[in-house]
Amino acid sequence: xxxxxxxxxxxTVKKNENFSEWYVQIxxxxxxxxxxxxxxxxxxxxxxxxxxxxxxDYLDSKFxxxxxxxxxxxxxxxxxxxxxxAEHFSGFTPEVFWxxxxxxxxxxxxLATRPTSETIAYDSYSKxxxxxxxxxxxxxFWNSVLRAExxxxxxxxxxxxxxxxxxxxxxxxxxxxxxxxxxxxxxxKEFVENILAVPAMTGKKSESEKFVGALYTMTLExxxxxxxxxxxxxxxxxGQNFSKSFEIKFIGKDEKEHFAWQASWGVxxxxxxxxxxxxGDDKGLILPPKIAPIEAVIVPxxxxxxxxxxxxxxxxxISQLLSNKGMSVYADTREQYTPGWKFNEWELKGVPLRIEIxxxxxxxxxxxxxxxxxxxxxxxxxxxxxxxxKRISEDIQGNLFKKAKDFMESHTTEVENYEDFKKVLDEKxxxxxxxxxxxxxxxxxxxxxxxxxxxxLSEEQKITSNCIYCGEKALTEAFFAKAx
Amino acid sequence: xxxxxxxxxxxTVKKNENFSEWYVQIxxxxxxxxxxxxxxxxxxxxxxxxxxxxxxDYLDSKFxxxxxxxxxxxxxxxxxxxxxxAEHFSGFTPEVFWxxxxxxxxxxxxLATRPTSETIAYDSYSKxxxxxxxxxxxxxFWNSVLRAExxxxxxxxxxxxxxxxxxxxxxxxxxxxxxxxxxxxxxxKEFVENILAVPAMTGKKSESEKFVGALYTMTLExxxxxxxxxxxxxxxxxGQNFSKSFEIKFIGKDEKEHFAWQASWGVxxxxxxxxxxxxGDDKGLILPPKIAPIEAVIVPxxxxxxxxxxxxxxxxxISQLLSNKGMSVYADTREQYTPGWKFNEWELKGVPLRIEIxxxxxxxxxxxxxxxxxxxxxxxxxxxxxxxxKRISEDIQGNLFKKAKDFMESHTTEVENYEDFKKVLDEKxxxxxxxxxxxxxxxxxxxxxxxxxxxxLSEEQKITSNCIYCGEKALTEAFFAKAx
Numbered sequence: 001x002x003x004x005x006x007x008x009x010x011x012t013v014k015k016n017e018n019f020s021e022w023y024v025q026i027x028x029x030x031x032x033x034x035x036x037x038x039x040x041x042x043x044x045x046x047x048x049x050x051x052x053x054x055x056x057d058y059l060d061s062k063f064x065x066x067x068x069x070x071x072x073x074x075x076x077x078x079x080x081x082x083x084x085x086a087e088h089f090s091g092f093t094p095e096v097f098w099x100x101x102x103x104x105x106x107x108x109x110x111l112a113t114r115p116t117s118e119t120i121a122y123d124s125y126s127k128x129x130x131x132x133x134x135x136x137x138x139x140x141f142w143n144s145v146l147r148a149e150x151x152x153x154x155x156x157x158x159x160x161x162x163x164x165x166x167x168x169x170x171x172x173x174x175x176x177x178x179x180x181x182x183x184x185x186x187x188x189k190e191f192v193e194n195i196l197a198v199p200a201m202t203g204k205k206s207e208s209e210k211f212v213g214a215l216y217t218m219t220l221e222x223x224x225x226x227x228x229x230x231x232x233x234x235x236x237x238x239g240q241n242f243s244k245s246f247e248i249k250f251i252g253k254d255e256k257e258h259f260a261w262q263a264s265w266g267v268x269x270x271x272x273x274x275x276x277x278x279x280g281d282d283k284g285l286i287l288p289p290k291i292a293p294i295e296a297v298i299v300p301x302x303x304x305x306x307x308x309x310x311x312x313x314x315x316x317x318i319s320q321l322l323s324n325k326g327m328s329v330y331a332d333t334r335e336q337y338t339p340g341w342k343f344n345e346w347e348l349k350g351v352p353l354r355i356e357i358x359x360x361x362x363x364x365x366x367x368x369x370x371x372x373x374x375x376x377x378x379x380x381x382x383x384x385x386x387x388x389x390k391r392i393s394e395d396i397q398g399n400l401f402k403k404a405k406d407f408m409e410s411h412t413t414e415v416e417n418y419e420d421f422k423k424v425l426d427e428k429x430x431x432x433x434x435x436x437x438x439x440x441x442x443x444x445x446x447x448x449x450x451x452x453x454x455x456x457l458s459e460e461q462k463i464t465s466n467c468i469y470c471g472e473k474a475l476t477e478a479f480f481a482k483a484x
Numbered sequence: 485x486x487x488x489x490x491x492x493x494x495x496t497v498k499k500n501e502n503f504s505e506w507y508v509q510i511x512x513x514x515x516x517x518x519x520x521x522x523x524x525x526x527x528x529x530x531x532x533x534x535x536x537x538x539x540x541d542y543l544d545s546k547f548x549x550x551x552x553x554x555x556x557x558x559x560x561x562x563x564x565x566x567x568x569x570a571e572h573f574s575g576f577t578p579e580v581f582w583x584x585x586x587x588x589x590x591x592x593x594x595l596a597t598r599p600t601s602e603t604i605a606y607d608s609y610s611k612x613x614x615x616x617x618x619x620x621x622x623x624x625f626w627n628s629v630l631r632a633e634x635x636x637x638x639x640x641x642x643x644x645x646x647x648x649x650x651x652x653x654x655x656x657x658x659x660x661x662x663x664x665x666x667x668x669x670x671x672x673k674e675f676v677e678n679i680l681a682v683p684a685m686t687g688k689k690s691e692s693e694k695f696v697g698a699l700y701t702m703t704l705e706x707x708x709x710x711x712x713x714x715x716x717x718x719x720x721x722x723g724q725n726f727s728k729s730f731e732i733k734f735i736g737k738d739e740k741e742h743f744a745w746q747a748s749w750g751v752x753x754x755x756x757x758x759x760x761x762x763x764g765d766d767k768g769l770i771l772p773p774k775i776a777p778i779e780a781v782i783v784p785x786x787x788x789x790x791x792x793x794x795x796x797x798x799x800x801x802i803s804q805l806l807s808n809k810g811m812s813v814y815a816d817t818r819e820q821y822t823p824g825w826k827f828n829e830w831e832l833k834g835v836p837l838r839i840e841i842x843x844x845x846x847x848x849x850x851x852x853x854x855x856x857x858x859x860x861x862x863x864x865x866x867x868x869x870x871x872x873x874k875r876i877s878e879d880i881q882g883n884l885f886k887k888a889k890d891f892m893e894s895h896t897t898e899v900e901n902y903e904d905f906k907k908v909l910d911e912k913x914x915x916x917x918x919x920x921x922x923x924x925x926x927x928x929x930x931x932x933x934x935x936x937x938x939x940x941l942s943e944e945q946k947i948t949s950n951c952i953y954c955g956e957k958a959l960t961e962a963f964f965a966k967a968x
Contacts, residue, residue, distance in 0.1 A: 034608055036558045037565055038595065043608050046553035046623065053554065069530035070537065074520045074645055075559070075597070075628055076581070081521055094587040097560070099597060101582040102632035111522065113559070113583060113597065124518060124527050133820060139530060144559055144627075148586035161558055336617060 010344060014282050019226045023154070026276055030285045030349045033155045040153045040160035044269070047349065048156075050293035051272050052163060056142060058195060058291075059165065059267070062187045068138040068167060075143070076111040077120045084119055085245040091212030092116065095147040097160075113146040118213070118238075118264065121168050122246040129170060129260060131251050136180075137170040156273035157230070157484050164268035170248060170260045177237050177261040184265040185218045185235040192232055196271060197288035197401040198222050198278050199408050200232060201431070201479065203456030208440055211264075215239030220267075221455045221479075223408045224277045227429020229455045229481035232274055235265035278404050279373075285350030286372055288400050289393040296322065296389060297346045298331045301339045301358035314362050318355065318385060325386050327393075329355075347372060352396050353389060373399055412479075418468055421480070425450055431481050433458070435474035437467035445469060452480040494828060498766050503710045507638070510760055514769045514833045517639045524637045524644035528753070531833060532640075534777035535756050536647060540626060542679060542775075543649065543751070546671045552622040552651060559627070560595040561604045568603055569729040575696030576600065579631040581644075597630040602697070602722075602748065605652050606730040613654060613744060615735050620664075621654040640757035641714070641968050648752035654732060654744045661721050661745040668749040669702045669719040676716055680755060681772040681885035682706050682762050683892050684716060685915070685963065687940030692924055695748075699723030704751075705939045705963075707892040708761045711913015713939045713965035716758055719749035762888050763857075769834030770856055772884050773877040780806065780873060781830045782815045785823045785842035798846050802839065802869060809870050811877075813839075831856060836880050837873060857883055896963075902930075902952055905964070909934055915965050917942070919958035921951035929953060936964040 011029060015022045027033050032048030035041075044052065060070070076099060083089040092115045099111040114120070121139070129137060142165045149160045156162075167184060171177045185202055192198045200220045210217035214236040222230045242248070243259040252258050279286040289295050298319055302311045312333060319331045330351075332342050339356075346354060356368040365382045369389065373396050380388040411430025415421045421432055432452065436442065446469055447453050458477035467474045495513060499506045511517050516532030519525075528536065544554070560583060567573040576599045583595040598604070605623070613621060626649045633644045640646075651668060655661045669686055676682045684704045694701035698720040706714045726732070727743040736742050763770040773779050782803055784795045796817060803815045814835075816826050823840075830838060840852040849866045853873065857880050864872040895914025899905045905916055916936065920926060930953055931937050942961035951958045 034611070037562055037604065037607055038558065038560060041558040041560065043558065044556040046555050049555050050553065052556075070533050071530050072528040072533055072536075072628075072647060074522065074525040074527065075630065076522060076525065076645070078521055096587060097583045097595070098585040099581045100584045103578040103580060111581070120521065120527075123521055127518070144556075146559065161560070163556060 010348060011282060011284055015225065015280065019277075020154075022280075022282075023273075023277060026280050026285055027155045032272065032276070032285075035155075038160070040149045042155045042159050042161075044163075047293065048272060051275070051287070051291060052269055054291050054293060055269075055271055056165070059187070059191060060140075060142070062191065063140050063165075063167065066138075066183060066187065067136075068140045068169070071139050071141055072143070073114075073117050073120050073124070073141060075114045077114055077117075079110045079112060081119045081123055082112050082115075084123075085213050085242055087241075088118060088213035092147070095149070097146050097148055114143070115145055115147050117141055117143070117145075117166055117168065118242060119246075122242050122248060122262075125168075125170055125260075126246045126248045129248055129250050132172055132253050135170060135172045135250060135260065136176065138167075138180075139169065140165055140167040154273070154484075156269050156276070162268045162270070164266050166266040167264060169263045170243075171263070172250070172252065172258070172261065174237075174239075174261050177239075177263050180263040181218055181235045181237045181265070184263070185220065185233075188220050188233040188235070188265075188267055192220065192222070192271065192274070193401065195288070195290045196275055197290075197397055197404060198232070198271075198274050199401065199405040201408075201456060203458055203479070205234075206440075206443060206454040206457060206478065208443060209454055211236045213238060213241050214264075215241070219456050221481075222274050222278065223411055223430060223481070224274070224484070225407065226277075227411060227482065229431065229483040230270070230274055230277070231455070231483065232271060233265070233267035236263060238262040238264060279400050280350070284348035286400065287350040287352055289352045289397050292350070292352050293328065294330045294346075294349075294351050295327050295393060296329045296353040296355055297342075297351045298329060298355040298357060299339050299342050299346075300331075300333060301356055307359040310359060310362060311357055314357055318357065318367070322386060322389060325390075327386075327389065353393060355385075355389070371396055415468070416465060421446075421452075421468055422450055425452055425480075425482070429482065431455065431479045433477065433479055434468040435463060435465045436476055436478040437470055437472045438475040439467075439470070439472075442467055442469035446480065451482050453483055454478045455481050455483060494832060495766060495768055499709065499764065503761075504638075506764075506766075507757075507761060510764050510769055511639045516756065516760070516769075519639075522644070524633045526639045526643050526645075528647075531777065532756060535759070535771070535775060536753055538775050538777060539753075539755055540649070543671070543675060544624075544626070546675065547624050547649075547651065550622075550667060550671065552624045552653075555623050555625055556627070557598075557601050557604050557608070557625060559598045561598055561601075563594045563596060565603045565607055566596050568607075569697050569726055571725075572602060572697035576631070579633070581630050581632055598627070599629055599631050601625055601627070601629075601650055601652065602726060603730075606726050606732060606746075609652075609654055609744075610730045610732045613732055613734050616656055616737050619654060619656045619734060619744065620660065622651075622664075623653065624649055624651040638757070638968075640753050640760070646752045646754070648750050650750040651748060653747045654727075655747070656734070656736065656742070656745070658721075658723075658745050661723075661747050664747045665702055665719045665721045665749070668747070669704065669717075672704050672717040672719070672749075672751055676704065676706070676755065676758070677885065679772070679774045680759055681774075681881055681888060682716070682755075682758050683885065683889040685892075685940060687942055687963070689718075690924075690927060690938040690941060690962065692927060693938055695720045697722060697725050698748075699725070703940050705965075706758050706762065707895055707914060707965070708758070708968070709891065710761075711895060711966065713915065713967040714754070714758055714761070715939070715967065716755060717749070717751040720747060722746040722748060763884050764834070768832035770884065771834040771836055773836045773881050776834070776836050777812065778814045778830075778833075778835050779811050779877060780813045780837040780839055781826075781835045782813060782839045782841060783823050783826050783830075784815075784817060785840055791843040794843060794846060795841055798841055802841065802851070806870060806873060809874075811870075811873065837877060839869075839873070855880055899952070900949055905930075905936075905952055906934055909936055909964075909966070913966060915939065915963045917961060917963055918952040919947060919949045920960055920962040921954055921956045922959040923951075923954070923956075926951055926953035930964065935966050937967055938962045939965050939967060
């Protein structure tokens with residue numbers, strides 16, 4: 001392949017010059033996803049899907065460890081059922097896709113393609129739950145949901161269909177429900193920080209930003225390199241709103257009837273978008289080793305047939321050794337591409353470690369490892385290959401997290417007046433930590449005037465200043481940001 | 485719980501007296517699935533879903549071993565795309581659910597809720613495939629599909645929405661495509677026979693029964709205890725039909741342009757229905773150990789508090805021991821139910837092995853194991869618990885398969901004339917092995933007059949008699965049966 005063609009395959013814009021175009025190029029050129037025939041929909045390609053599989057498998061094991069089981073509910077929901085909780089319905093109805101016909105027959109009642117499963121699940125829950133013995137009910141669903149997105153669609157970040165998980169649990173008491181909400185928020189936080197290497201802030205949503213129908217919503221927010229926040233997951237205490245609409249009642253140990261308490265929580269393939277944005281560079285994707293479908297790629301380097309045999313045998317041995325130790329390695333022995341072409345491809349695809357093996361390395365009993373995050377080239381003793389690969393891999397994981405965390409911290413600014421607020425938002429972006437009177441009017445005005453919304457309310461209880469907007473008594477500390 | 489209530493929980497009809505009602509009772513009472521709000525749709529409950537997870541995980545590992553990767557395509561398909569291959573479209577259009585509105589806006593073009601993904605996938609494939617280097621393309625999708633089923637709906641067997649996998653592969657030659665079709669058919673056969681303990685016949689579908697748009701269809705057929713066949717999986721050679729409609733072309737090694745060859749193959753949650761029907765008995769479900777989410781349940785038996793402590797400790801030890809060896813065991817230490825109640829529940833749910841532990845057993849260093857398939861009670865040495873559990877588990881797996889295989893063999897009848905055909909079909913059901921002239925007219929007449937269809941064509945080449953219907957020269961051997 002000519003040099004010219006080669007460069008076409010790479011990313012042609014710089015991350016810090018045109019972030020939006022850079023993102024879309026990564027998605028397409030690293031073969032994570034492709035656009036589908038219908039606007040707003042995406043096709044997740046095998047490489048992108050393998051990242052989703054790792055996310056799913058990891059979280060699923062955590063859900064099961066915390067006592068949850070999976071189930072499947074229909075993807076079509078009758079309009080009457082979707083409308084049973086009024087506030088919830090009004091929140092979703094503008095973006096619902098409606099099925100009106102089956103074959104040539106018009107349906108008696110319109111069916112919504114699932115925008116979320118509260119209503120259809122809780123209809124069943126009301127039949128299943130009779131007694132305190134049936135509680136807690138701890139279910140989760142892995143499925144796809146559809147919400148018509150007209151503007152600002154972006155692969156993985158905002159699409160008319162996305163894959164996600166939605167946990168829907170039922171409890172006897174408010175206290176247990178609060179515990180569940182925090183337990184799952186912490187599962188998410190631990191996952192995004194330790195596995196995806198994406199730092200997250202957690203806190204409560206304001207009344208206007210909470211989930212429609214919830215008592216309160218806890219959120220997990222990340223900060224993207226363009227200074228915009230990304231909501232990565234939410235965990236809701238639904239109170240008794242839905243249990244009252246859906247008659248989810250149980251006979252308690254006190255032999256009296258009670259409405260149940262409910263929680264729901266979810267994350268979606270949006271997490272893939274977060275990984276891309278936070279870690280990628282001008283060369284392409286950078287995957288944290290713990291979520292990379294391929295942790296290390298091995299590239300043979302030889303120029304003669306006699307070398308070929310020796311090199312391929314060594315690659316086979318090293319590949320086997322690392323696989324046996326539980327690493328996911330891929331030996332790229334394709335003959336139609338040059339080593340240079342392969343280097344570029346795997347850099348674009350963000351494989352954390354590249355292992356190069358050539359005849360000289362074999363003679364010297366050395367192996368060359370190249371880090372994707374820093375491009376640092378390390379020569380390691382062949383006999384130490386596993387220990388060194390593992391050490392470097394862990395170092396990359398830590399380095400990516402630290403870099404992202406430093407960015408988030410340096411882009412979280414405490415501001416004391418509205419002029420500074422606007423200035424910092426314009427010049428630097430990121431999270432703006434302010435005091436707020438808790439009145440929706442001020443929140444709304446700030447949003448209209450600056451585009452920033454409250455991402456979360458801080459747990460900080462010490463109020464040292466007045467509301468950033470109206471100057472009246474502040475009741476809480478809030479983190480504002482522009483957001484996806 | 486009173487004895488009366490207890491019996492309500494169990495299956496109240498006999499399998500050989502009212503098979504259809506028996507089936508529905510198992511589905512509901514073993515908590516595999518529940519009816520949803522919309523007719524023809526089901527909710528898969530956690531216990532049923534955990535069987536699906538085992539099916540999915542096992543098959544997924546086999547797909548990956550054979551070089552396939554997963555991807556995700558949108559669940560909504562524009563009408564124009566669905567209509568691109570005319571035969572395919574006419575086959576699916578009567579049962580398609582149509583989305584006509586998003587929010588309050590009417591869509592410019594109707595969108596079908598995915599009845600199968602050929603059209604939307606191949607639209608992308610045509611963009612992705614350019615050269616022989618891009619082949620073979622070996623993808624699989626785990627998703628749900630919707631097909632409006634008006635009559636004869638039955639949980640897992642025929643529903644308006646079902647979970648399945650659909651493999652869609654692209655090859656350079658017809659020969660490679662034939663190989664793929666057989667490879668995946670064999671993956672299915674090995675799976676249903678060795679893991680689900682359900683014997684299967686395989687063969688080619690007749691022209692009228694093949695997949696709409698395929699060159700030919702290979703099928704995997706099981707025989708249910710009511711004498712009806714169940715199509716459990718199919719593997720199609722799509723020829724170049726779709727590649728011509730969708731312009732899936734590649735430049736070959738010969739530097740000329742060729743239309744690609746394609747295969748597709750799938751199984752669905754229908755396999756759960758097969759397990760239920762084939763193995764269950766009057767007491768409930770019987771799960772083959774290799775697919776059972778719980779392979780062994782351990783039930784403590786004690787009547788005093790002093791015994792309780794000793795028994796629970798022993799259960800903890802045994803449970804740990806078996807888990808460490810890779811068995812999925814569940815220690816049912818719930819205090820609100822009696823041992824008898826638990827026995828009934830786990831029999832209903834088909835757990836293959838029940839381990840009973842009481843103070844007398846502990847004193848004698850013996851453990852009681854009860855087989856779900858035969859109810860045989862075995863007393864084994866405590867120190868041999870793992871070896872014995874494993875041995876009995878394997879024996880159950882083999883026994884279930886043998887029983888089902890004997891049934892299929894004894895219900896496969898070679899008939900030589902149409903009178904016998906009708907008589908055997910009426911009195912015994914099962915597969916009827918006949919010679920056939922290969923004319924659709926005879927096939928159609930037999931179907932109209934008896935309700936039996938050709939399930940598959942035999943590979944037997946020796947034709948020893950004339951067509952069972954018209955008496956003219958037979959060209960092939962065919963297996964007829966009534967079918968789900």
